[in-house]
Amino acid sequence: MPSQTDTEPAIRFDNVEKRFGDNVVLHDLNFSVAKGDRVTLIGPSGSGKTTILRLVMTLEEANGGYIYVDGEPLTHEERGGKRVELKEKHKNEVRKRIGMVFQQFNLFPNMTVMENLIEAPVHVLKMSKADAIEKAKGLLEKVGLSDKADAHPLELSGGQQQRVAVARALAMDPEILLLDEVTSALDPEIVGEVLNILRDVANETDITMLIVTHEMQFARDVSNRVLMFDGGKIVEESDPETMFTSPKEQRTRDFLSAVLGNN
Amino acid sequence: MGDNFDALIGALPMVGEGVWITVQLTIGGALLALVIAVALGLLARFKNVVLRGIARVIIEFFRGTSLVVQLFWFFFVMPQLGIELPAMFVGILALGLNYGAYGAEVVRGSINNVPSGQWEATTALSMSSTQRMWRIIFPQAWALMIPSLTNLLIQLLKGTAIVSFITLTDLTYATDKLRNSTDTFFAYGVSLLIYFLIAYVLTLIMNALEVQAKHKLGRGESLREALSFRTPRSADGKAGIS
């Protein structure tokens, strides 16, 4: 296996193509995310933001091109000029470095909060149960839900469920964290409680983050780069300050005024 | 009428034995059917075309041929091929295969009905496909499949009535005998009542299982709270408990 040097980007898309039937969603997409970067993807509905995150999480499979994580191919690699699919075992090894928080939380309803948090550390990372519980307790404290360890997910509010989901992803010690509109399913008054926790995560760790959000203030606070997508292509790319105050492209201006106007 | 009851009391040991055979067939058949249903239901979801194909052929074959024919085949044809099987074994085998094939579709459907977000969360946590199925997906699918499995179980109970064809002296056989010493109305009345009682007990047990399964998913009351008379609930998991 290639060494994971710090010079390799955390994520690299190399001519990635993604189609759903005849619908070409991403065409020859190239971009990379450096280690420790916090990159926010913005763009109109259907521009392919979720698809990009799902490709990195291997929830979707690209139709062409290559995705590299720490310089290692994720699902396919080039061998003798051919695009070859990698073994499930390899995919799963690389996948362990990536965590994702979903819009709909997706906690396991057949388990308590604590069981949700220790399930993968114990059964995937083979951590001892005692260590996993110890760690989970720390994470629950961090997300302010120490008293909910024995609760069932469906007994929690949406905001609480999402905080548990963030803790569950962090329990795996991911190098990369993918956040897809993690507050869109929440009532406006509890969006803040989730975003504040994510701000803390951003401040206190060096986890690489790939974020899709409509919360522009949050994007400004945590990200160091913003990519504006339209039709599966990067329209504009800059630091958040420039993107949100003086975007160069008309399409970005239109999009931002529509989003901010709705707020 | 008094004669009827005297005759019934005289026939009690026979009726009791009939009930016992029917219960054995039902429980044995149901357990075998459950194992077969889960095995075939999982196999039918495999990506591998061969494995999936095998499952489909078995499912369609046992769903598509009648229970009576299967029973006859195992009991009367197999011996001609040199395979002699005890009647009770054949009864359980035929019931298990037949209802297992129906159950396989229930299992497969319920697994497919576990929300895609649950599958995706297991991928995001790098779980293996075995861990995913047994620790996350199946426990949730289980709660979904119980109402349909209850229906199949009651059908299986009724299906046991044909085993007197293969020399088993089950409840239906005992009823027939009872008819000799009582009037037909009475004998079938008793039979109806006993089948109903067995079905009712089975339904209660299945309902308890369902309440427990749902409670485990954080939906609805615990079994203790739920111990009251209730009608079977629909498969969508919404009706019934609130």
Ligand SMILES: Nc1ncnc2c1ncn2[C@@H]1O[C@H](COP(=O)(O)OP(=O)(O)OP(=O)(O)O)[C@@H](O)[C@H]1O
């Ligand atoms: N499973 C799927 N099957 C078919 N088409 C899909 C599927 N998932 C996404 N698409 C299509 O891919 C395109 C990009 O979708 P994607 O969800 O990535 O957009 P998005 O930028 O996340 O949009 P939104 O802001 O609405 O979440 C859309 O045209 C969508 O219809």
Ligand SMILES: [Mg+2]
């Ligand atoms: Mg999206």
